[in-house]
Amino acid sequence: MNWQPNRSLPLSLSKQIVQWMTEQIESGEWPIGTKLPPQRKLALSFGVNRSTLQEAIDELKANGLLSSKTGSATYVSNDSWNVLVKQKQTNWQQYIEASIHKSNFQTIQLINEFEQDDSVIRLGTGELNPLLLPSAAIHASLSGLDLDGKTIGYSSPQGSLSLRQAICSYVQKRGIVTSPENICIVSGALQALQLISVGLLETGSFVLQDRFSYLNSIHTFQSFGMHLYGLSEHQYTLDMIQRIRRNRQAILYTIPTLHNPTGNCMTIQQKKELYALCESAQLPIIEDDVYCELLFDEEPTPAMKAFDQTGGVLYIGSVSKTLSPGLRIGWVIASTPVIQRLADIKMQMDYGSSAISQQIVEHWLRTGLYERHIEQLKIELQRRAELMDSLLQQHFQAIASWEKPKGGFYIWIKFHEPIVTTDLFMQLLKNKVLINPGYIYAANDAHHIRLSFAYGSDAELEQGIEILYQQIQTNKHR
CATH class of the missing domain: 3.40.640.10 (Type I PLP-dependent aspartate aminotransferase-like (Major domain))
Incomplete structure (x- = not known):
């Protein structure tokens, strides 16, 4: 080894040794499993005392690049490449957390994600069924x-x-x-x-x-x-x-x-x-x-x-x-x-x-x-609204209240008890039913769900409302 730290640099001798050894591992000069010379010999080669060398080796061990067992030689760690790759990766999470725009609530992120899953019944989606477009x-x-x-x-x-x-x-x-x-x-x-x-x-x-x-x-x-x-x-x-x-x-x-x-x-x-x-x-x-x-x-x-x-x-x-x-x-x-x-x-x-x-x-x-399209669309949306109102009357009259919709996409259902929680949302999601819980529209609300009749097919609306009812009943008797 012909290298020695430069004593005229402001960087400490131990830090220079850390940098140089890291470069040997990065370049492949010291492959995984390479056995380092004895510390006495290394210190003499570098022109430093053993305490300075020990400080550098301890830092490299802490960084995961070197390893050794008590009383044994020092080796290039088996995990050194993974460590180096991680060290070189940009910490985007740090950028994300410091950025101006806030992230969506987790529930809304899940809604956005599972609205792309065709196997999910979308009971909350504020969008027309593709067949209505x-x-x-x-x-x-x-x-x-x-x-x-x-x-x-x-x-x-x-x-x-x-x-x-x-x-x-x-x-x-x-x-x-x-x-x-x-x-x-x-x-x-x-x-x-x-x-x-x-x-x-x-x-x-x-x-x-x-x-x-x-x-x-x-x-x-x-x-x-x-x-x-x-x-x-x-x-x-x-x-x-x-x-x-x-x-x-x-x-x-x-x-x-x-x-x-x-x-x-x-x-x-x-x-x-x-x-x-x-x-x-x-x-x-x-x-x-x-x-x-x-x-x-x-x-x-x-x-x-x-x-x-x-x-x-x-x-x-x-x-x-x-x-x-x-x-x-x-x-x-x-x-x-x-x-x-x-x-x-x-x-x-x-x-x-x-x-x-x-x-x-x-x-x-x-x-x-x-305008002609709107007139036809309103007829179909009204039919769907009446279907969902009928389904809600069959299942929820005793435990919730709602207004028959005058138009649009939604029925805003209010439950008598505070049952609309993140647990209910996740339970329904596991059963392939997606709702828009009231707490995304008002913090801490546990009484409301926004139900949409605009997206699902008739069969999906019937199945989705049935699953919602059964899940609420299951939770009630726990």
Whole structure:
């Protein structure tokens, strides 16, 4: 051995020996099982005293690179390569834990994972059954689109002008009078919320919402240091809003028509009163209206945006719950400065939503295909809702309560006893049934389940409800 540590370096002699020996093992010069020379001979070769050498060897043993038994020689450890590989691997977990965006709750991660498993009965999924999507009609409409090099390229920051014009016409039935300049095309309602969170709100802002809220099942606002504040209906007062804000930025999030998860619908009077309250408190409103077209037997009341005279309402619409979630097309209607801000951030994120998807949605809105599809879809959803209501009456009348759905996808069932726990969720998952428990919409809730009649087949709904009932009964008698 011709190597010796450099005494002029600031690194200690023992550390230099550790580095050099590690390099010999990494390079293969010292293969696994190599027997090191006696320590006296090594210390003499390195030009150091034995205590310095012993310090280096002890560190290498602690690192798992060398090993020896009491009174025996020292060897390159059998596990040295594994140790070196681990030492070289990037510690991504450390990066993940320090990142800005929070991870989903474990229950939601499991829901997202098992929604991809075709053997699972999906009793909670907020998505239409593939057979309810107009796949053939969408495919047929593609042939009539003008797909040249310009139209399939990047669109303007706010999205396709022709689609925005079509949306202007379409939302008039919601009482909304707007212009293309006040619309930004987004990749679904969730992206709209993400753009609002990073584009309009500061860290520490308050997002007021209903006690049970879709926002609690995602981390769009919390990841950027904003606080969700759940209120029951009677708590929406000017005094309460002012006390919550405490001179901080705040915004209200609401789904006034076919609320997720409860299915509740505000009357026109309730909408007007909430809008007036927020206007007097100078509290902006995010109106999420993605389910409004799915009322079964009545037309939805005008959107809160229809009352907006001051630009305080950010209105979100989408075709994900009605036409196709895969198209990834939604929109925000707001005042011009807000739209310009959201469009600027969206361009920084993804350079705009799919140009082809935008053309498809425009075609469906302009030709009336969309409205005709909605009418047929509502008939099938109502049939499914009546089936699930019947199944619940057969099994759960004695232990739970619920409202017969007025539309949408969901039944919000409330159990008399606190039985909806993570244990119940996992037990059902083992039995291939997936639910959306109430505790993902309000922390510590143990009384509710959001059941969906939109995804499963009739047979799956019947089997899934039966398994849910049997599991609850099993737990009750333990």
